[in-house]
Amino acid sequence: MANAFEKREFVQGVSLRVSDADFYDGLRAVVDYRGDCKILLKDGSEAEGYIFNFTKLCVDLIPVDSEQRKSFLISNIAEIIFSGADAAAGKSWEDWMKRKAAQKSHQAASSDAASHA
Amino acid sequence: MSVPVSQMWTVASYVIKQKLMGRKRYPLVLMLEPLFRCNLSCAGCGKIQYPDHILKKVLSADQCLAAADECGAPIVSIPGGEPLLHPEMPQLVEGLVARKKYIYLCTNAILLKSKIDQYKATKYLTFSVHMDGLQEEHDEAVCRDGTYAKAIEGIKEALKRGFRVTTNTTLFDGAKSERVREFFDEMMKLGVEGMMVSPGYSYSKAPDQNHFLKRQKTFKLFREIFFNGKKSWRFNQSPLFIEYLAGSRHFECTPWGNPTYNIFGWQKPCYLLQDGYVKTFNELLETTNWDNYGRKSGNPACQDCMVHCGHEPTAVDYTFGTAKGFWGTVKATLSGPKIHAPDSPIFPFMSKPKNFVSEYEQSENSEKVMKNG
Numbered sequence A: 001m002a003n004a005f006e007k008r009e010f011v012q013g014v015s016l017r018v019s020d021a022d023f024y025d026g027l028r029a030v031v032d033y034r035g036d037c038k039i040l041l042k043d044g045s046e047a048e049g050y051i052f053n054f055t056k057l058c059v060d061l062i063p064v065d066s067e068q069r070k071s072f073l074i075s076n077i078a079e080i081i082f083s084g085a086d087a088a089a090g091k092s093w094e095d096w097m098k099r100k101a102a103q104k105s106h107q108a109a110s111s112d113a114a115s116h117a
Numbered sequence B: 001m002s003v004p005v006s007q008m009w010t011v012a013s014y015v016i017k018q019k020l021m022g023r024k025r026y027p028l029v030l031m032l033e034p035l036f037r038c039n040l041s042c043a044g045c046g047k048i049q050y051p052d053h054i055l056k057k058v059l060s061a062d063q064c065l066a067a068a069d070e071c072g073a074p075i076v077s078i079p080g081g082e083p084l085l086h087p088e089m090p091q092l093v094e095g096l097v098a099r100k101k102y103i104y105l106c107t108n109a110i111l112l113k114s115k116i117d118q119y120k121a122t123k124y125l126t127f128s129v130h131m132d133g134l135q136e137e138h139d140e141a142v143c144r145d146g147t148y149a150k151a152i153e154g155i156k157e158a159l160k161r162g163f164r165v166t167t168n169t170t171l172f173d174g175a176k177s178e179r180v181r182e183f184f185d186e187m188m189k190l191g192v193e194g195m196m197v198s199p200g201y202s203y204s205k206a207p208d209q210n211h212f213l214k215r216q217k218t219f220k221l222f223r224e225i226f227f228n229g230k231k232s233w234r235f236n237q238s239p240l241f242i243e244y245l246a247g248s249r250h251f252e253c254t255p256w257g258n259p260t261y262n263i264f265g266w267q268k269p270c271y272l273l274q275d276g277y278v279k280t281f282n283e284l285l286e287t288t289n290w291d292n293y294g295r296k297s298g299n300p301a302c303q304d305c306m307v308h309c310g311h312e313p314t315a316v317d318y319t320f321g322t323a324k325g326f327w328g329t330v331k332a333t334l335s336g337p338k339i340h341a342p343d344s345p346i347f348p349f350m351s352k353p354k355n356f357v358s359e360y361e362q363s364e365n366s367e368k369v370m371k372n373g
Ligand code: SF4
Pocket: B038, B039, B040, B041, B042, B045, B047, B048, B080, B081, B082, B108, B130, B142
């Protein structure tokens, strides 16, 4: 559980409990997260999908396996797990530039090797 | 400026009507995102970074038309994702044309040539082609070689068939002004109706936030581009917005000017930020705390933002809502936008932003009570 002095990173696999001190930072991270999340309810049921919205009272989810979007009262939620892969991970401009630079230096090395052969 | 007179007249009369009706907030351009799926995967594009089941979702043509009716904006911009992948795009365009909406269909043009038979050339439809510069810059920005050539092919085909075609360019940190100027020349040679240009924004959800232009850098870049700009260049955007980008004048953001509707609903507050969704356009207008957005609000997410979707509506409102703005636009249209030399120390006055406290922070304590139900 996070304390008031450390900000944890919300990545795949992290679990956010309603009792966590950073629950509301976590909720913000949930809607910013570009992967699916699993909601575990206090009554033992669960739902998995993309959480795109939250208000003071509830979170809104588009289920993985249905068209019917669902809203869950925050007061009924026990835990939210960042369950799915983050679709934004590794897709930054910097990642692309690094790949491009590596590709260029690889090409330069191979043409050097070819000219020395 | 290259916007046709009929479109200008539509926008002008619409703005004047809103003013006469005393509407404080009104939409100018509906940003309609019927899908997020795309056939490219540009680095840092936050629009396509969703799980597969979300990328497979689309708004139907009927849902889109209902949103256009609900919003009432005279212009509808259809970004994405790639709109040409949408199975009902021709029907949607037809429905919008029937409603006399001016449509900017924003496409990377990869599919333009193969799909163009599905569309009819009309003054209401413009293909706004995503072009981030000349071949090297564009292919690099979209992370795929050969895309520039494909887009040029699509543009030529569309022009040959009498469609309105504009280009839409986002400039990121590191853009070279002389290359941008060459790019403008090239697009004019191709014969596009006009160009749109905007600085990139540091999307809170895009990972490449350090990459984007900061305000001061933006002024310098745009001054270098537009200082001694060529008479032959035509732009499909307000000349006052160009003056704003080059730091010749200041505009605050008008986030309600370009409201966004997508598979999640009406997006608060703008095309770039996702501070929640609501079901109706009226709810968006009435429940968004608009004072929390724009540079002067102090909102950290808005501090470096100069993008067109927030600031061009301000320019248009100023043009058609004030005599000074109208005269400034006429002057800038006739003799070109007023641009300071790149090394000029003159910058527009900007008031100090407020100390920002987010709504969430304000109400955090009350929410803490609720979660324990
Ligand atoms: S073409 Fe547009 S929507 Fe598609 S990935 Fe590139 S920036 Fe995103």
